[in-house]
Amino acid sequence: xxxxxxxxxxxxxxxxxxxxxxxxxxxxxxxxxxxxxxxxxxxxxxxxxxxxxxxxxxxxxxxxxxxxxxxxxxxxxxxxxxxxxxxxxxxxxxxxxxxxxxxxxxxxxxxxxxxxxxxxxxxxxxxxxxxxxxxxxxxxxxxxxxxxxxxxxxxxxxxxxxxxxxxxxxxxxxxxxxxxxxxxxxxxxxxxxxxxxxxxxxxxxxxxxxxxxxxxxxxxxxxxxxxxxxxxxxxxxxxxxxxxxxxxxxxxxxxxxxxxxxxxxxxxxxxxxxxxxxxxxxxxxxxxxxxxxxxxxxxxxxxxxxxxxxxxxxxx
Amino acid sequence: xxxxxxxxxxxxxxxxxxxxxxxxxxxxxxxxxxxxxxxxxxxxxxxxxxxxxxxxxxxxxxxxxxxxxxxxxxxxxxxxxxxxxxxxxxxxxxxxxxxxxxxxxxxxxxxxxxxxxxxxxxxxxxxxxxxxxxxxxxxxxxxxxxxxxxxxxxxxxxxxxxxxxxxxxxxxxxxxxxxxxxxxxxxxxxxxxxxxxxxxxxxxxxxxxxxxxxxxxxxxxxxxxxxxxxxxxxxxxxxxxxxxxxxxxxxxxxxxxxxxxxxxxx
Numbered sequence: 001x002x003x004x005x006x007x008x009x010x011x012x013x014x015x016x017x018x019x020x021x022x023x024x025x026x027x028x029x030x031x032x033x034x035x036x037x038x039x040x041x042x043x044x045x046x047x048x049x050x051x052x053x054x055x056x057x058x059x060x061x062x063x064x065x066x067x068x069x070x071x072x073x074x075x076x077x078x079x080x081x082x083x084x085x086x087x088x089x090x091x092x093x094x095x096x097x098x099x100x101x102x103x104x105x106x107x108x109x110x111x112x113x114x115x116x117x118x119x120x121x122x123x124x125x126x127x128x129x130x131x132x133x134x135x136x137x138x139x140x141x142x143x144x145x146x147x148x149x150x151x152x153x154x155x156x157x158x159x160x161x162x163x164x165x166x167x168x169x170x171x172x173x174x175x176x177x178x179x180x181x182x183x184x185x186x187x188x189x190x191x192x193x194x195x196x197x198x199x200x201x202x203x204x205x206x207x208x209x210x211x212x213x214x215x216x217x218x219x220x221x222x223x224x225x226x227x228x229x230x231x232x233x234x235x236x237x238x239x240x241x242x243x244x245x246x247x248x249x250x251x252x253x254x255x256x257x258x259x260x261x262x263x264x265x266x267x268x269x270x271x272x273x274x275x276x277x278x279x280x281x282x283x284x285x286x287x288x289x290x291x292x293x294x295x296x297x298x299x300x301x302x303x304x305x306x307x308x309x310x311x312x313x314x315x316x
Numbered sequence: 317x318x319x320x321x322x323x324x325x326x327x328x329x330x331x332x333x334x335x336x337x338x339x340x341x342x343x344x345x346x347x348x349x350x351x352x353x354x355x356x357x358x359x360x361x362x363x364x365x366x367x368x369x370x371x372x373x374x375x376x377x378x379x380x381x382x383x384x385x386x387x388x389x390x391x392x393x394x395x396x397x398x399x400x401x402x403x404x405x406x407x408x409x410x411x412x413x414x415x416x417x418x419x420x421x422x423x424x425x426x427x428x429x430x431x432x433x434x435x436x437x438x439x440x441x442x443x444x445x446x447x448x449x450x451x452x453x454x455x456x457x458x459x460x461x462x463x464x465x466x467x468x469x470x471x472x473x474x475x476x477x478x479x480x481x482x483x484x485x486x487x488x489x490x491x492x493x494x495x496x497x498x499x500x501x502x503x504x505x506x507x508x509x510x511x512x513x514x515x516x517x518x519x520x521x522x523x524x525x526x527x528x529x530x531x532x533x534x535x536x537x538x539x540x541x542x543x544x545x546x547x548x549x550x551x552x553x554x555x556x557x558x559x560x561x562x563x564x565x566x567x568x569x570x571x572x573x574x575x576x577x578x579x580x581x582x
Contacts (some may be wrong), residue, residue: 130499137504160330166508169393199484238481297487297494309490315500 010130021050042064080245145216150178178287187286190261195236196254205232246281358544374424381417391515396471445540465518
């Protein structure tokens with residue numbers, strides 16, 4: 001037999017106005033804290049009095065036998081219950097074809113509507129998190145100043161802000177060598193210092209003449225130009241990748257030559273554009289033949305069969 | 317006289333327990349916590365079985381110290397390193413909280429590996445606990461990702477170049493690698509958004525994922541019980557509820573003992 005004192009009955013509190021009075025007292029107290037102390041005191045008094053009355057009621061209800069005792073059970077039907085498997089069905093058996101499709105329809109429409117609402121909320125949020133990493137990527141033009149600052153045949157370490165509005169985080173370094181004239185146009189070698197292994201900054205393998213440092217003011221802010229003599233090419237401090245003076249890999253883990261900057265000369269100024277990847281360079285200086293590829297992340301092959309692993313590049 | 321005193325005591329006890337009873341009646345939480353804390357474990361568990369809860373403790377330490385550090389840290393390339401400097405040298409006890417977070421990160425990772433080793437060597441990954449091993453592996457990967465994203469935040473030379481290398485290692489993954497790298501950087505180049513992105517991953521997304529996975533992990537530990545060591549003389553499952561318990565015994569509601577004994581053996 002089931003306990004007649006069900007969970008619903010047991011702690012049903014009696015109807016009471018005390019909580020309302022208590023709430024009024026609290027409101028009065030809080031308003032009084034801002035407005036005036038006497039009002040706060042009145043509010044506190046109301047809250048205490050009504051709180052006490054409420055608590056007394058609750059305790060009394062919990063203690064007293066305010067429940068129907070076992071002596072007065074609910075009126076039970078006098079006739080013996082008919083076993084469920086013998087009597088008639090309490091309700092006519094629903095026609096499956098009648099009822100089932102509607103519950104399925106409601107189920108599906110709930111799921112579908114929920115999915116649509118969830119999608120409307122989620123898709124833009126995910127797009128906001130993901131798409132900016134791939135859209136509106138562009139390589140800014142970097143003005144390095146007059147080409148006369150680059151002595152012929154000598155490497156110069158140029159450090160500059162790729163995007164001055166982003167600040168120091170966009171500081172990049174390029175190794176620039178003026179190769180002199182090639183059939184009437186100036187020729188430059190503009191090597192990116194990003195190692196083709198995992199992107200550490202490669203260093204010149206030879207002296208860097210800090211005392212001859214020159215700071216040029218250009219549209220990109222201040223550009224530092226330091227002459228250097230990378231007799232041993234370029235060397236990466238992270239994992240020992242080594243390159244010759246044209247950026248060809250000579251030793252270590254890099255998978256290709258150093259990336260290079262595209263450049264143009266405008267109003268006598270050397271202007272760097274975006275970078276591109278290089279598998280190898282044959283020849284040197286103005287006569288160099290550069291095997292050029294689309295810009296690819298460090299560590300990715302661009303010419304061997306391994307390059308098939310990287311068929312598509314995100315926009316750079 | 318004595319009877320009156322015991323009445324009084326009973327009344328006092330009832331009054332003291334009233335809040336707990338109130339909570340239990342409305343939520344079942346007290347019973348749940350009691351079931352969690354006093355559930356049966358094999359008699360021959362040993363100290364190696366504490367590595368899991370040690371890992372959880374390390375995670376909670378990271379959670380608390382991380383929340384405090386976030387009150388002082390500024391995820392902006394121009395001020396990130398200065399704010400770390402400020403925390404370490406100027407904020408009262410900042411050196412301690414940052415030290416706990418920094419070294420606690422290594423402790424967390426090391427404990428994860430040790431816990432994994434214990435589970436492997438004890439064969440605790442076997443039926444019916446394979447799913448919990450899989451969740452554990454996801455926890456390990458997520459935890460390592462938490463370490464990777466946290467490493468950038470001090471924003472010194474080590475942090476910066478280590479992150480450059482880590483992102484580019486991701487970039488060498490076949491096919492998706494270049495996109496993964498761009499996604500992590502928030503663009504084709506490391507820029508002002510990269511640090512904020514790592515910060516958001518480190519303090520919001522990944523800890524949330526970790527908390528969810530830990531909840532699943534613990535649920536399965538409680539549901540399936542703790543394994544005895546391989547040298548245990550007890551046959552697995554003897555003298556304690558058979559594993560896995562039937563579906564009606566939920567996470568928080570202990571089965572009456574009679575139901576366990578009366579259950580037919582397979």
